[in-house]
Each structure stands twice: as C-alpha cells, then as structure tokens.
Amino acid sequence: MSDMKITIQSSEYGETPFDRAKLISWWSQDVVSSSSVLVVGAGAIGNETLKNLALLGVGKMFVCDMDTISVSNLSRTVLFGKDDVGKNKAEVAAKGALRMSNNPDCHIDYFVGDIVNGLGHGVFRRFDIVLGCLDNMLTRANVNRRCCLFQKPYLDAGISGLGLSLNAHRYPESSCLECGMDSNDVARERMIRYSCDAFKKRAIQEGHAATVLVSTAIVSALQVQEAIKALHQLNGIALEVPVRYGQKYYYQGMNNLFEQMTVPIKEDCDAHFTIDKVIETPLSSNDTLKEALTTLKGLFGYDCLIDTYPDSAFVTKAKCVSCHKEIAVNRPMGEIYSDELYCPDCQKSDANGYTPEYTAIDIFSSDIPHDYLMDYKLERLGVPPLHVLTVREKGNDDNIKYIELTGDLNRVLPNTFERGSYA
Ligand SMILES: [Zn+2]
Ligand SMILES: [Zn+2]
CATH class of the missing domain: 3.40.50.720 (NAD(P)-binding Rossmann-like Domain)
Incomplete structure (x- = not known):
C-alpha cells in the first residue's frame, strides 16, 4: 500500500x-x-x-x-x-x-x-x-x-x-x-x-x-x-x-x-572513403538485375552499370585441379564456405588441403558475361537489403551516383524507420 x-x-x-x-x-x-x-x-x-x-x-x-x-x-x-x-x-x-x-x-x-x-x-x-x-x-x-x-x-x-x-x-x-x-x-x-x-x-x-x-x-x-x-x-x-x-x-x-x-589520421588508410549524396529509389534486393537496370535507365535516362561496395565478386564455377571436373557454383564469394567447393569424383574439398580453381567475376562493374545472371535477384547476387549501390553511366566512368534500395526499408527497419519515401 x-x-x-x-x-x-x-x-x-x-x-x-x-x-x-x-x-x-x-x-x-x-x-x-x-x-x-x-x-x-x-x-x-x-x-x-x-x-x-x-x-x-x-x-x-x-x-x-x-x-x-x-x-x-x-x-x-x-x-x-x-x-x-x-x-x-x-x-x-x-x-x-x-x-x-x-x-x-x-x-x-x-x-x-x-x-x-x-x-x-x-x-x-x-x-x-x-x-x-x-x-x-x-x-x-x-x-x-x-x-x-x-x-x-x-x-x-x-x-x-x-x-x-x-x-x-x-x-x-x-x-x-x-x-x-x-x-x-x-x-x-x-x-x-x-x-x-x-x-x-x-x-x-x-x-x-x-x-x-x-x-x-x-x-x-x-x-x-x-x-x-x-x-x-x-x-x-x-x-x-x-x-x-x-x-x-x-x-x-x-x-x-x-x-x-x-590515434593520428593514417594518410594511406584504406577505409577513408565517404559518400556525400545518396539517391533513394524504389528498388529492392528482391528485384532482378534486369529489373534494376531497367528502373535505373528510367530514372536517369541512360544505360547504367552497377557495382557494389566494397566487394562484389561472384563465383560462377569451380574446377577441380586434379581431374578438371567443373561444377557450377553461382553464389557470392562472401557466402561460400571453403568445404563447399567439393569435387565429387576426387572426394576432396578446399577445407582439407585441396584448392579448386574457380571463376569469379565482378558482375556489376562490367558487361554481364552470362545472360542468365540478369534474371537473378540482387539478393542472390550478394546484395543485401537496403544496400547502397554505386551506379555508373555506361561508357562514362566519371558519372557516378550512389543509389539506395529504399524499397527494402519496411523489411529491414519496420519499427524504427518504416515511413520512407517509397514505403
Ligand atoms: Zn583510417
Ligand atoms: Zn576432381
């Protein structure tokens, strides 16, 4: 009481x-x-x-x-x-x-x-x-x-x-x-x-x-x-x-x-990069690469190339160094465990001392070498939701814009920032 x-x-x-x-x-x-x-x-x-x-x-x-x-x-x-x-x-x-x-x-x-x-x-x-x-x-x-x-x-x-x-x-x-x-x-x-x-x-x-x-x-x-x-x-x-x-x-x-x-500023520090202006777009990591490029062309009026920061290596295939058997991988580098690249014939993987040859490409910063990747969703290509991508005008590397996948806002920040421009 x-x-x-x-x-x-x-x-x-x-x-x-x-x-x-x-x-x-x-x-x-x-x-x-x-x-x-x-x-x-x-x-x-x-x-x-x-x-x-x-x-x-x-x-x-x-x-x-x-x-x-x-x-x-x-x-x-x-x-x-x-x-x-x-x-x-x-x-x-x-x-x-x-x-x-x-x-x-x-x-x-x-x-x-x-x-x-x-x-x-x-x-x-x-x-x-x-x-x-x-x-x-x-x-x-x-x-x-x-x-x-x-x-x-x-x-x-x-x-x-x-x-x-x-x-x-x-x-x-x-x-x-x-x-x-x-x-x-x-x-x-x-x-x-x-x-x-x-x-x-x-x-x-x-x-x-x-x-x-x-x-x-x-x-x-x-x-x-x-x-x-x-x-x-x-x-x-x-x-x-x-x-x-x-x-x-x-x-x-x-x-x-x-x-x-x-801690003094280290002049040659690799981390010193800033982005001044981010353009919010309705894009989402659930969009395919083809859809993203179409949307960007609609927004900016020119053909675009996209690259991610800092690392967008994507492994298309791996090849066994012993028997030369090729396996399709098609996954982002950052998500692959070393023991997953496994030769079914030699029964060896990278994890036990065996190194496969692999083909990694930067699918975003050059012309796409494989048409089928255009139908992959950005997320499957290694782009996380609500990411900020670097977009270049095709044929004009000096024209760079930073665009956000703002369409993911509700999915990533449903409680804290749900009312975005593209919500
Ligand atoms: Zn630094
Ligand atoms: Zn093998």
Whole structure:
C-alpha cells in the first residue's frame, strides 16, 4: 500500500524517470528520446549497452548479431534468462531492451545474421551513431568503413580480462578505427577466418575472451556516456568539454590504470572513403538485375552499370585441379564456405588441403558475361537489403551516383524507420 501511495504522489508532482538526468545542465531528454543508435553485437557488452540505452530512454535502436544464446552468456547478460538459451541473441536482446525502456515511444529493430554480407549500408546511413560491441577485428573493420562512408561517429568497445578499451572515431573529423589497427593483426585474423582463396572457413576456433561482467559493465557505461554526449553535440548542444574523436581510452582494472591516447589520421588508410549524396529509389534486393537496370535507365535516362561496395565478386564455377571436373557454383564469394567447393569424383574439398580453381567475376562493374545472371535477384547476387549501390553511366566512368534500395526499408527497419519515401 505504501508503495502505491508514493507512486500516486510522484505522478501528482509530474515526476518522470528522467528527472535526475535533467539536473545535468546540458542534458536534453528530448535529444536522447529522439535519437537513433545502432548497436552492433548483442553479446556481453551489447547487453549492457542496450540496457543503458533503454533505461536512458533512447528513442530508436537497432541491434544485430548472428549468434545464439549459450549458457556461458548468462553470467554477463542482463537481457537473457535461462529460458533463452538457444534463441537468437539479437531478437531476445531487442525485446528485452524494449521491455526495459523508459521511453513510451521507443522503437527497436533487429537483424539476425552476418552483418558484413547481410546488412545494407542504408541501416548505417539512417542511425545517428554506431556502437561497436564486437569480439573480432574483421567485423570491426567492416563496421568502421560503413561509418566512414556516412561520417557517423563510431564508438567501439573491447574487453580483455580486467582490461578494457573504448575507441571513439568520426572520419573525416578524426582518424578512423582502422587508422589505429595493426595490419599484421588484421592479416592474422583473416587467416584464421578465411582460406587462401578467401572462402570462409567453417567452425573457426574462436578465442573466447577472458572476461567478467564488471569489465563489460564499465566499458559499456563509458561507451554509452560518450554516445549521449556525442548525440547532444550532433544536435548543436555545446558541452562543457566537447567529445573528442580519434581517441582511444584504456582502463586496466588490475592496477586501476587509466590512459587516453590520440590515434593520428593514417594518410594511406584504406577505409577513408565517404559518400556525400545518396539517391533513394524504389528498388529492392528482391528485384532482378534486369529489373534494376531497367528502373535505373528510367530514372536517369541512360544505360547504367552497377557495382557494389566494397566487394562484389561472384563465383560462377569451380574446377577441380586434379581431374578438371567443373561444377557450377553461382553464389557470392562472401557466402561460400571453403568445404563447399567439393569435387565429387576426387572426394576432396578446399577445407582439407585441396584448392579448386574457380571463376569469379565482378558482375556489376562490367558487361554481364552470362545472360542468365540478369534474371537473378540482387539478393542472390550478394546484395543485401537496403544496400547502397554505386551506379555508373555506361561508357562514362566519371558519372557516378550512389543509389539506395529504399524499397527494402519496411523489411529491414519496420519499427524504427518504416515511413520512407517509397514505403
Ligand atoms: Zn583510417
Ligand atoms: Zn576432381
């Protein structure tokens, strides 16, 4: 009864969940409530980060992860319960964050799958800020490049034992995450995950990071605090101390050492590419290549070639180096596992030391060598939904436009951004 009385009194005085935050001089709950945050990874750090964003009342969130929940997650994941073991992390985390939100107008979308190959640039383009809650460098590098494309702030969290780091970047205002990456480390990780032919290795022995909840809670708190400051800054609110990008914050819990380092801009960094203007179109990754080219000709009045960014290699066929038997493949490079290219006669695959010859073509940047590919849907050619494609005028390479498959908006962002121009 007494609890009930307190609640009634509180609402009579117009109290809201955010009253204490609003006592911070520069705090605007309107900014927080109307902001959109993309959270990449729904593991230990992602759980903490989503919990923090939900309790703070952030208005729009997107969460992506390809994994399912395991028992060992449960000691570090506030959004997962025992009954959730085996379910998709992204879905359970999104629903948990929505339940926990203090914002009655909170909207969350999620994606279950490999974001490198499965999620289009349009997602990165729409969200105000990107928070990395990842456990591997290759995905970090991919996310970083998409943040560079649209000049989005990227706050990347990492943990190891009682040590943690937060990298805050916003290219071209500052260095990007890859400016500070050791290229040898990236190459080493690439060798663990990909065969010599750049096909995916199955069942990689993931190095499980030694970690406990306290470290993830600290790095996530730091990440979300920087994000909230950055969101205010993006909305033109001056802070006492502005957010500085191009910084690496490092905390070692064993000896309570806190360090801050500046990551300088690396002039020859491969990630430094931005897109200034994106043209929204009714196209969808469910359209065939033929339909896409027809629509583009209708929009621009000239014949177009399409290429994707950054990698659009498509494997048409593979040939056994021993018996020269040819097999049709017709799948995007990024989706093929090394053991799938298998010679039925020699009974060998790439995974056990045998290397097939294969034909990979860039079907988008040249004339299409095989007519049958014109009838393939873009998605089957390796183009994810809501992607941004580079379109060139045929015969005039200098005339480049960036077009979005905006027709996929309702499918990819049904809750957060459903009312697009082509909805
Ligand atoms: Zn860079
Ligand atoms: Zn063979």
